[in-house]
Amino acid sequence: MELWHAWTCPYCMRVRVALAEKGIPYAEREIDLGSKPPELLALNPAGGVPVLVADGVAIPESIVILQYLEDRYPERPLLPRDPLGRARARMLYDRVTALLGPHLPKLARGTPEEKERAADAVRAALSALEREAPAQGFLVGDYSIADVALASLVLKLPPALRPSGLGLPRLAAWEAAVARRPAVAANTTVPRPSRA
Ligand SMILES: N[C@@H](CCC(=O)N[C@@H](CS)C(=O)NCC(=O)O)C(=O)O
Structure with a gap:
């Protein structure tokens, strides 16, 4: 492969x-x-x-x-066993991608005005997700592709725009939990960790 x-x-x-x-x-x-x-x-x-x-x-x-x-x-597994749980994980995968995905390139490479608009959009998106996030644990219960998708976007944000930086308690706890996973830490760090 x-x-x-x-x-x-x-x-x-x-x-x-x-x-x-x-x-x-x-x-x-x-x-x-x-x-x-x-x-x-x-x-x-x-x-x-x-x-x-x-x-x-x-x-x-x-x-x-x-x-x-x-x-x-x-x-x-990275999808729940039950069909509704699987559907929820896939829906959330698309939702976090649509909410945050378009703004990351603008944050990184936009004009100052584009960066400001992208930062506002990220704050609004994460506040909306905070209202839907579980009080504890992962997004749809067990760790799933929904968590992987959100982690791939959130961990690329500057610290001040991450849930921990924005003071969003549920998502900040989620962020700490996903960042602790070795597979996440090893594959989302920018720049690439040096290989021995
Ligand atoms: N919907 C695609 C998006 C992939 C995507 O946007 N990849 C970008 C890099 S982050 C890319 O390859 N851009 C160059 C291009 O499309 O020519 C997926 O989920 O795999």
């Missing part, structure tokens, strides 16, 4: 975290998003990462990859 990814891409982080949580060995092709290798286009005509190549089949799109990993490696 081979993962094409970029270290800082939050969607790639999700796949790396899932592979690490499940203990699945893989080869990696880390790419520079500024100069994508032509072979990537052959694997994914849309040109983006992550792409997982499994048994010769190229699978783009993080949610499709995560579902594939769950189907093929159901041990150490």
Whole structure:
């Protein structure tokens, strides 16, 4: 199994975290998003990462990859057992992506005005999620792809814009719990931790 990814891409982080949580060995092709290798286009005509190549089949799109990993490696599950729980985890995966995903590039690379608007949008999004978050534990009960998705976005934010920095108690407790997971810590840190 081979993962094409970029270290800082939050969607790639999700796949790396899932592979690490499940203990699945893989080869990696880390790419520079500024100069994508032509072979990537052959694997994914849309040109983006992550792409997982499994048994010769190229699978783009993080949610499709995560579902594939769950189907093929159901041990150490990242989706609840019950169908409604699974639906809730997938819905939340899409919701956190829609709420936060578009603002991260603007925060990192926007004009000062764009950065300010993106910061306002992040504060509003996290306040909305705080109102829905459980008082304790993970987002849909057991740790799931919903937590992995939110972690991939929240842990890329500057500390002042994270739930802990914004004083959102439920999400701050959640943030501390996900950040403690070795698979998360090893795969969401920017820059990439040096390899021995
Ligand atoms: N919906 C995709 C989003 C992936 C995505 O946006 N990847 C970005 C990097 S973070 C990318 O490859 N951008 C370059 C491109 O699309 O050409 C997923 O969940 O996998």
